[in-house]
Amino acid sequence: MRRIDELLQRLRDASAALPAIEHPGPFDVPDERDPLALLEERVCALGPDGESSFAIVEDNDALLTRLRADYPERLRAEWVVGDEAAAPMFYRFGLTEAHHLVARSGTIVLDVARALESLSSLVVEEHVVVASVDRVVMTLDQLPPLARGAKTRILISGPSRTADIEKTLVIPAHGPCRTALYLVRGTLDFGALVSRFFSSSDRGAG
Amino acid sequence: MKGKTLEHRARRQLSQSGLADTLYRATQRAVDKRNATIEDHAEWERRRDHARQIKLHTLCRIDELLAQFIERAQANGFVVHAALDAEEARRIALRICRDHGVTRVIKGKSMVSEEIALNPALEAAGIEVTESDLGELIVQLLGQAPAHITAPAIHLAVEEILTLFRERLAYELPSELRFEGAAIPPRQRSAIARDLTLAARRFLQRRFLRAQLGFSGANFLIADSGRLVLLENEANIRLSTTLPRVHVAIAGFDKLIPSHDDLATFLHLLPTSSTGQRLTSYVSEIGDGDGRHIILLDNGRSQLLADAEHYDLLSCIRCGACSNVCPIFRNIGGHGYGGVYSGPIGAALLPHLGGIDAYGDLPFASSLCGACSSICPVGIPIHERLLEWRERAQRARGTSGEKLIARAFAWLIERPAWFAAAATTYPLAQSFSRLLPVLRRWSSERDLPEMPRQTFLEWIADEGRETQRREEER
Ligand code: SF4
Numbered sequence: 001m002r003r004i005d006e007l008l009q010r011l012r013d014a015s016a017a018l019p020a021i022e023h024p025g026p027f028d029v030p031d032e033r034d035p036l037a038l039l040e041e042r043v044c045a046l047g048p049d050g051e052s053s054f055a056i057v058e059d060n061d062a063l064l065t066r067l068r069a070d071y072p073e074r075l076r077a078e079w080v081v082g083d084e085a086a087a088p089m090f091y092r093f094g095l096t097e098a099h100h101l102v103a104r105s106g107t108i109v110l111d112v113a114r115a116l117e118s119l120s121s122l123v124v125e126e127h128v129v130v131a132s133v134d135r136v137v138m139t140l141d142q143l144p145p146l147a148r149g150a151k152t153r154i155l156i157s158g159p160s161r162t163a164d165i166e167k168t169l170v171i172p173a174h175g176p177c178r179t180a181l182y183l184v185r186g187t188l189d190f191g192a193l194v195s196r197f198f199s200s201s202d203r204g205a206g
Numbered sequence: 207m208k209g210k211t212l213e214h215r216a217r218r219q220l221s222q223s224g225l226a227d228t229l230y231r232a233t234q235r236a237v238d239k240r241n242a243t244i245e246d247h248a249e250w251e252r253r254r255d256h257a258r259q260i261k262l263h264t265l266c267r268i269d270e271l272l273a274q275f276i277e278r279a280q281a282n283g284f285v286v287h288a289a290l291d292a293e294e295a296r297r298i299a300l301r302i303c304r305d306h307g308v309t310r311v312i313k314g315k316s317m318v319s320e321e322i323a324l325n326p327a328l329e330a331a332g333i334e335v336t337e338s339d340l341g342e343l344i345v346q347l348l349g350q351a352p353a354h355i356t357a358p359a360i361h362l363a364v365e366e367i368l369t370l371f372r373e374r375l376a377y378e379l380p381s382e383l384r385f386e387g388a389a390i391p392p393r394q395r396s397a398i399a400r401d402l403t404l405a406a407r408r409f410l411q412r413r414f415l416r417a418q419l420g421f422s423g424a425n426f427l428i429a430d431s432g433r434l435v436l437l438e439n440e441a442n443i444r445l446s447t448t449l450p451r452v453h454v455a456i457a458g459f460d461k462l463i464p465s466h467d468d469l470a471t472f473l474h475l476l477p478t479s480s481t482g483q484r485l486t487s488y489v490s491e492i493g494d495g496d497g498r499h500i501i502l503l504d505n506g507r508s509q510l511l512a513d514a515e516h517y518d519l520l521s522c523i524r525c526g527a528c529s530n531v532c533p534i535f536r537n538i539g540g541h542g543y544g545g546v547y548s549g550p551i552g553a554a555l556l557p558h559l560g561g562i563d564a565y566g567d568l569p570f571a572s573s574l575c576g577a578c579s580s581i582c583p584v585g586i587p588i589h590e591r592l593l594e595w596r597e598r599a600q601r602a603r604g605t606s607g608e609k610l611i612a613r614a615f616a617w618l619i620e621r622p623a624w625f626a627a628a629a630t631t632y633p634l635a636q637s638f639s640r641l642l643p644v645l646r647r648w649s650s651e652r653d654l655p656e657m658p659r660q661t662f663l664e665w666i667a668d669e670g671r672e673t674q675r676r677e678e679e680r
Contacts, residue, residue, distance in 0.1 A: 004276060007288040007504055011459065012269040014512035021266050023464060024259040027471055029249060105485045114494040115448045122444055140470035140485075151282060151493035152433075155473075158487035160441040164341035164359050165367055167232055168399035173340065173407060173440035175487075 027141050035103035035138045036183075042106030043181055051178040052159075056133065056185070063130065063184050064196055070180070071128075074197065080124060081194055083117035094124030094176070095197075097190040098131035099147050101183075104139045107157040108181070111150035118154045127176040132188040212544070212567040219538040225361060226537050232360045233530040237581075239482025240527065247478065253471050258585035260468050261521030264429075265460075265511065271429040272459055272502070278432025283495030288502045292322035295503050299324060299421070299454060300331055302499055306452050308333060308419040314436065314443035315339040316423030317524060318456045318503060320352065320546045321559070324421070336413040338442035340406050347374045353540035354526055354548065357481075361539050364390055364399050377405050410442065420446035424457035424500075425523070426472060430465045433493035434500065437476060437486040444490055453498040458507055460520040472523060475583035479525040506559040516558065516591055521584045522551050528578035528588055534571050543568060550578035554591040562599075569595030632657050 036056070043054045057063045068074065077092040096118075100109035108129055112118045121127050137143060146153050160175030171177075219225060244250040264271055276286050289295035303311070311333055313319065325346070328335050337346040341358035345351065347370055352358030359367070365388070371377035383398055385391055390398055422443055426435040434455055436443050447453045463472065469491070477483040492498070511517050529535040529549025540548035545556040545565060553572060556565035569592045578588040618625050660668070 003288040003290065003294075004286065004502075007290065007459070007502065007508075008269050008273055010290075010504065010508040011272060011511065014508045015266055015268050017512070017514055018266040018517060019262075019514075021259060021262040023263045024256050026467060027249075027253065027256050107485065112494075114496075115444070115490065115492055118444075119448065122441060122448075140473055141467075143470070145466065146493075151495075153489075153491040153493075154444070155485070155489035155491075156487065157485040157489075158439070158483070160439065161487055162340045162403060162440045163481075164339070164344065164357070165362075165399040165402055166364050166395065167235060168396045168403070170400050170403040173403070173442070174411075174445060175441040 029139045029141055031138045033103075033138075035136050036133060038138075039101055039103040039106060039136055042103065043179075053178075053180045054183075055181070056183045058185055060184060060186075060189050060193060063182055063188075064193060066182065067128070067193075067197055075200060079198075080120040082120060082190065083112055084120060091120075091124045093126050093128060094120035094122070095128045095130070095194070096120050097188065098129050098181075099135065099150075100143055101131055101136045101181075102138070102140055102143065102155075102157075103136055105157050107140065107155050108179075109143065110154045110156070111147040112152050112154065113150055115152045115154070118152070121154065121156060122175050124176050126178040126180065128180050128182070130182045130184065130188060130190065130193065133183045133185050134187070136183075212542070212571055215542050215544050216538045216571070219542040224363070225539055228361060228363065229536050229539050232357065233536055236357075236481050236530045237527075240478055240480075240530075240581075241482075243478050243482045243484055247474070247484075250478075253475060254583055254585050257471050257475055257523075257583060258521065260463060260471070261584050262518060264462055264464055265517060265520055267464075268459065268462065268511065271462055271464055275427055275429040275432060275462060276502075278430065279427075279434075279495060279500060280432070282432045282493050283498070284432070285495075285499045286502065287499060288504070289322075290504045292503075292505050295322045295456060295501055295505070296324060296327040298501050299456070300327060302452065302454055303328070303331070303333060303419060306419060308452065310334045310336075310413075310417045311419050311421060312336050312338050312413055312417035312446045312450060313342075314420065314422035314438070314446045315342050315358075316421065316456060317352075317546060318423050318458060319421060321505065322456070322503065324456070336410070336417070338410055338414070338446050339438075339440060340403060340410075340442075343406060343410065344370065347371075351541065351546070354529060357526070361541070364395055364402070367402055368398065371402055371405060375405060375409050377402070414442075414445045414449050417446070417450045419452040419454065420448075420450040422447050422453065422455050424455045424461050425476065426469065427457060427459075427462045427500075428464075428466055428469065428491075429462055431491075431493060432495075433466075433491050435469065436490045436492070437473070437488070438490075439483075439487045441488055444488055447490065447492065447498075451497060454501065455498065456501045456503060458503050458505070458520075460507055460522075476523050476525050479527040479581065479583040510555075510558040513558070515594060516554070518586055519551070519555050519558065519588075519591060521586060522555070523584055524551075525583055527581045527583065531577040531581050533573055533575065533577070538571070543571065550588045550592065551586070554588055554595065557595060566595075566599060569593075569599070626661070629657075629661055 040054050043052055057066050079093045079095060080091045081095045098108045099111045110118050160172040162173040163169045279286055287298045289298055311328060325335050337343045344359045344367055353361040385394055422436060424434040425437045473485060473489055477486045510520060528551050532550050535549045543552045545552055545560055547555050553568040556568055572592045574589050574593060576589045618628055
């Protein structure tokens with residue numbers, strides 16, 4: 001504590017003579033396009049770098065049907081879901097709910113209580129992300145504060161990558177090889193989705 | 207990679223064949239990508255001004271804002287430490303390791319940990335340290351210092367890394383990638399680079415699981431939320447700050463920004479300036495502080511803060527763009543600067559942080575072309591700071607050789623007869639310059655300009671006569 005006070009005192013003395021400069025206030029960016037269209041473009045533009053897919057479905061039932069169709073091996077494969085603190089490594093699939101999406105940069109936003117709870121987006125071969133279309137914002141500047149109860153925010157805007165050896169791009173460096181994003185019109189019920197998705201009954205949606 | 211003087215190091219770097227080509231290719235590619243990306247970022251220039259103002263605002267209120275950060279970070283569960291110098295920072299880091307019985311450490315890329323020479327201190331205490339960023343791992347295995355702020359292995363060719371991995375990671379080239387001779391055929395270069403990367407990844411995954419403590423730097427510290435922000439592409443930092451039980455982040459107080467709302471601007475400016483990416487693949491904004499420590503470092507920064515002419519150097523966000531465009535950096539590389547920070551910002555910063563005695567010659571490693579200042583995402587007029595350093599050095603040194611020459615020239619030009627005489631003897635001086643020891647070194651890499659056959663006055667007179675003649679003919 002003594003050292004902290006000493007550092008603060010040093011800074012007080014050193015900055016005393018500096019010119020006073022005001023904070024510039026918020027940064028405004030005009031919304032010029034439809035965020036959903038742009039988001040799709042951005043997410044799909046990840047294609048050549050890392051595999052990704054993008055889909056918009058009408059409601060929670062349609063989402064369930066779609067996921068069951070896209071992941072027929074769902075009951076046999078290893079999944080890590082939502083904020084389960086995963087024991088590393090590596091899982092076949094991770095399933096998470098994105099709290100927000102940013103159109104301009106194709107960013108997936110995860111708000112978690114602890115960083116450990118975001119591993120379902122990281123130590124997996126394929127990352128499956130679901131979210132509601134209402135959660136799409138245009139720019140990073142427009143992102144709302146962290147969800148209640150969350151202390152850490154993870155932004156994912158591309159595949160895990162490295163180009164440290166002669167600028168040769170290698171994907172993934174550590175994270176998932178593939179990202180799939182499913183958007184639902186209306187409100188997403190993640191809890192119900194998860195329990196229905198993993199129920200062994202094959203009746204599908206309904 | 208220390209050399210006595212800038213000149214000494216620059217000569218050694220320049221004599222490495224192929225280095226300048228490798229550097230040129232890599233840096234130009236980053237700059238091209240950056241330029242392409244900002245083309246569809248309509249508000250780029252406005253963001254730069256915005257960022258500069260935020261940073262200068264932060265610096266003039268740094269004591270209040272840092273106090274706010276500390277209070278909120280502690281409320282989030284972080285243990286916050288302050289270190290006035292490198293020695294103290296190392297001591298704190300070692301104490302944390304000892305308190306937790308740590309023998310294996312994994313590190314995310316951090317310039318500040320280089321600045322305080324953390325690795326040697328940990329290793330001396332018997333702790334195994336693994337750099338988890340691929341570029342950093344390579345230079346660590348080589349026993350070198352990073353050559354660039356954001357691209358530490360920028361100076362190495364695939365062949366060198368292949369040899370290194372064979373020796374240190376028992377790497378074997380898969381049979382389909384084998385080749386004859388010493389140089390890798392162009393067709394195979396990227397396939398081999400990829401396979402080497404995968405080998406490093408396998409090696410690192412084991413290290414992530416073994417480590418009891420993760421070290422990182424911080425790209426930003428947010429005052430109003432008490433959170434720290436880390437940017438990366440590989441995900442090695444996410445793993446280093448998540449898997450081990452303990453996390454220690456070391457950062458200069460200059461990483462502070464006032465508010466969560468300011469972050470977006472910097473999340474754009476940093477990666478785009480650095481590599482041309484729109485955003486880094488990952489951003490972690492960490493606010494769950496349990497099991498985490500933050501060491502706030504001064505180490506010369508508060509002294510720089512008190513320098514009202516130069517304090518804006520503390521607004522640097524370490525993107526490396528100024529190095530990428532610098533004609534000097536492109537020739538001598540990061541190791542030519544002999545310090546932790548390199549490129550134009552290193553040349554301006556190191557004399558402040560490391561002292562004029564050690565780094566006073568660095569501000570002379572610049573052509574003052576201003577490319578650095580015009581690319582800097584936070585608008586630091588870096589070349590002006592370098593020029594000011596030179597003036598400071600000159601003032602301290604008194605009369606220099608150049609000044610004497612300038613004075614002699616001023617005297618000469620006021621005396622037409624002497625000047626004419628000097629002009630006729632100049633070609634003679636030109637031949638002599640190769641003989642005089644003082645001038646020989648200067649002229650070994652430069653030529654004195656050829657003397658035109660006529661003086662300017664003679665030429666004007668001739669031109670006048672010629673024009674007159676043509677007009678008479680019409
Ligand atoms: S001085 Fe500017 S351009 Fe250079 S590293 Fe710092 S922020 Fe980037």
